[in-house]
Amino acid sequence: MDLDVLNMLLIAGGTLALPILAFMASFFLWPSALIRVYYWYWRRTLGMQVRYADCRGYRFCYSVRGKPGTRPSVLLLHGFSAxxxxWLSVVKFLPKHLHLVCVDMPGHQGTSRTCAKDYSIQGQVCRIHQFVETVRLNKRPFHLVGTSMGGNVAGVYAACYPAHIFGLTLICPAGLKYPSESKFVKQLQALKRAGSPQAVPLIPTTPQEMEDMLRLCSHVRFNIPHQILQGLVDVRLPHNDFYQEVFMKIVDEDSRHSLHDHMHLITAPVQVIWGKQDQVVDVSGAAVLSDALPGCQVELLENCGHSVVMERPRRTAKLIMDFIAGQQGIDSTGSKKLS
Structure with missing residues (x-):
């Protein structure tokens, strides 16, 4: 074989081998790094840009896509320890021209950590209000979406700042007085009786505990390799003390039923999306909201648990867009509805 051809093949083989070896090394040795690369890749693919907003020494981290247009901007609030x-799985199915803003909740990921009062529901509402004003999202009413803890915050925000809100989507929101107790609540009660009130199933420390948490949060069973479970644990472990602090604040007397206590003040159109098999916050809460809020639109999803955003991303995106279109008096294609 010609020496130049041989060298070319060796170079080509080495070029292909290096990414493969890097991937294998990351998978087995640094799975947490692989997870970070995964999120970076999907943000880049979906056109989400990470930005920072500073206000009086406090820093918010958020991702954004698009610019304000004819449809209202959409602000999305994630849940506890997320x-x-x-939201990337839902963003994938939302129109690219829609102005989307996904913010890290107080103390989470890139947003500043300060003190415990900021992690109560009312404290988080105050910080999100600060964020909204800093990025001038309130120049005109926007659509607010929140899931779980973020749903609690979103509902209270809508009650406290009604002029800011075009519409409200609550996905399996916490903060209600539920007619039925969920599996998660029963687990917490059992742990308290056993003398382990600090043990929280949503704060895993081992791959097995991570798998148990995923089974608790999702009705769909994902077959996740042990290495990825370890990576998920490795990413979370340095923050578990913070998660413990946040959890204790959102379940104390001042925050536990914040949405329930404020829901009568919500004036914006409300959409509720809930997985029928939710084991974290019981689906019976949907009826509580429906009874309290006239005109509230409720969507209960079959074979779906608490992680609606991960389990039904396409359906979630469609429901949100249909709801926004309905409030604007247009159909899902953007055309005016005929009266």
Missing amino acids: HKDM
């Missing part, structure tokens, strides 16, 4: 990238 981050802005949890």
Whole structure:
């Protein structure tokens, strides 16, 4: 074989081998790094740009796509111990021209950590209001979406700042007085009786606990390799003390039923999306909201748990867009509805 041809093949083989070896090394040795690369890749693919907003020494981290247009901007609030990238699976199915803003909640990922009062529901509402004003999202009413803890915050925000809100989507929101207790609540009660009130199933420390948490949060069973479970744990472990602090604040007397206590003040159109098999916050809460808010639109999803955003991203995106279109008096294609 010609020496130049041989050298070319060796170079080509080495070029292909290096990414493969890097991937294998990351998978087995640094799975947490692989997870970070995964989120970076999907943000880039979907056109989401990470930005920072500073206000009086406090820094918010958020991702954004698009610019304000004829449709209202959409602000999305994630749940406990998650981050802005949890919305990427839904963003994939939302119109590219829609102005989207996904913010890290107080203390989560890239947003500043300060003190415990900021992690109560009212404290988080105050910080989100600060964020909205800093990025001037309130120049005109926007659509607010929140899931779980973020749903609690979103509902209270809508009650406190009604002029800011075009519409409100609550996905399996926390903060209600539920007619039925969920599996998660029963687990917490059992842990308290056993003398382990600090043990929280939503704060895993091992791959097995991570798998148990995923099974608790999702009705769909994902077959996740042990290495990825380890990576998920490795990413979260340095922040578990913070998650413990946040959890204790959102379940204390001042925050536990914040949405329930404020829902009568919500004046914006409300959409509720809930997985029928939710084991974290019971689906019976949907009826509580429906009874309290005239005209509230409720969508209960079959074979779906608490992680609606991950389990039904396409359906979630469509429901949100149909709801926004309905409030604007247009159909999902953007055309005016005929009266």
